[in-house]
Amino acid sequence: MSQNLSDYLKQCLTDDRLQRFDEVVKFRTRHLTVVLENVYHEHNASAVLRTCDCLGIQDVHVIESQNSFAPNPEVALGASKWLTVHNYRSDSEPSNDSQLNVSVDCIRHLKEEGFRVVATSPRQDSLPLSDVTIDQKTAIVFGAEQIGVSDEALSESDDLVHIPMYGFTESFNVSVSAAVILQPLTTLLHASDIDWQLTDTERGDLIERWVRQSLGSTLAPLIRRFNDEQGRL
Amino acid sequence: MSQNLSDYLKQCLTDDRLQRFDEVVKFRTRHLTVVLENVYHEHNASAVLRTCDCLGIQDVHVIESQNSFAPNPEVALGASKWLTVHNYRSDSEPSNDSQLNVSVDCIRHLKEEGFRVVATSPRQDSLPLSDVTIDQKTAIVFGAEQIGVSDEALSESDDLVHIPMYGFTESFNVSVSAAVILQPLTTLLHASDIDWQLTDTERGDLIERWVRQSLGSTLAPLIRRFNDEQGRL
DSSP, X not given: OHXXXXXXXXXXXXXXXXXXXXXXXXXXXXXXXXXXXXXXXXXXXXXXXXXXXXXXXXXXXXXXXXXXXXXXXXXXXHHTTTSEEEEEXXXXXXXXXXXXXXXXXHHHHHHHTTOEEEEEOOOTTSEEGXXXXXXXXXXXXXXXXXXXXXXXXXXXXXXXXXXXXXXXXOOOOHHHHHHHHHHHHHHHHHHSOOOOBOOXXXXXXXXXXXXXXXXXXXXXXHHHHHHHHHHHO | OHHHHHHHHHTTSOHHHXXXXXXXXXXXXXXXXXXXXXXXXXXXXXXXXXXXXXXXBOEEEEEESSOTTOOOHHHHHHHTTTSEEXXXXXXXXXXXXXXXXXXXXXXXXXXXXXXXXXXXXXXTTSEEGGGOOOSSOEEEEEOBTTTBSOHHHHHHSSEEEEOOOOSSOXXXXXXXXXXXXXXXXXXXXXXXXXXOBOOHHHHHHHHHHHHHHHHXXXXXXXXXXXXXXXXXX
16 A cells, blocks of 8 residues: 555656656765764754765764754755755753763764764864774764864764864865765765675665655645545555 | 065064964965956855865966956955956956956866866866866866856866755755865865875965965055165164
């Protein structure tokens, strides 16, 4: 039944569209993932999500513990509706304790899932970008504008990474940093013999989600019509 | 006399500041250079200049032929006062002919100076970023938002380069593209045995410019005082 609904919905999209889904899904990966810790500005968060889509990084973990003035997460989500965004928010009112727990929980969760967690930091003991390896599943953590990744997230991380800087200006904007770090790691991944692609099941599920996403406001009426037709059979 | 004025002005800056100049100048290069062709938005142009400073790319060539609504070039210049910005503008009113000539003139000028010119383009025959070499002096051309590098500039260029894209979104913002392309080329350069650094004379001249830049509005009174003191000797 669910398979039939899925086929029914697919028929409502053009062949070109469905072919694009097939092309894009081939390059999707969960071997690399991204964590955004309290990135305040919506345009920065959106730009990072856009970069993830461009590079095929499917999962983004968004920590919003300190940011009570957070832009509507749906907006940034809308900018990259093709991604899987995992939200981590504190349940309680912002306090130091709850803030720390959200970041730490997110990182521990990723480590339990087998990720090596690499946080961006200008600290002296951090690796230059060209030394980062991705043999293991890897999560890259980007921090808030100005203050960077929190101390708590840094101490939970397995490694640190920085982009070498040689000028008077000593930092890139977070959206620029993300692209500069993620692009070569993606190239490295594609050139490796790592099994980085999604499984057939994951691909099927993702395409089904993309189909529904594409149908937008016509999805609900189409499902109703499908159910009516099924009822008449 | 000029040497003395230079020493006099240096004494007006802190040792820390002068030491920073010495550190930064060591990583400055003219082996890589950047061309911005009609980048409309000041914040994009400024971000690219900031990236060049961060990576040690001293010379930026700014073509402004189509952009009669150009932001004051001094603003973007101010954002990266440590760079050498070369401006190329059409003398006449914007017309198709004058527009083309400015870009073509800039690129031919760079080729005469020994640069291989590589323009960013999503065209099928363009090289993926990881295939770009920098054995020869190399200029990377970035184009206007939306329309990219002009056809005329593309046909004058020696090679094309693109950042491989695998998602639904098919382009990066120009400031993100610039950092993604220039960062690995800089890493490649530093790891090579190419003689990429400035000559001693170039370093001396650049530091002298930085000293004057740093003194800002106190420069003119200081020069007057120096001349007065010289006159009394």
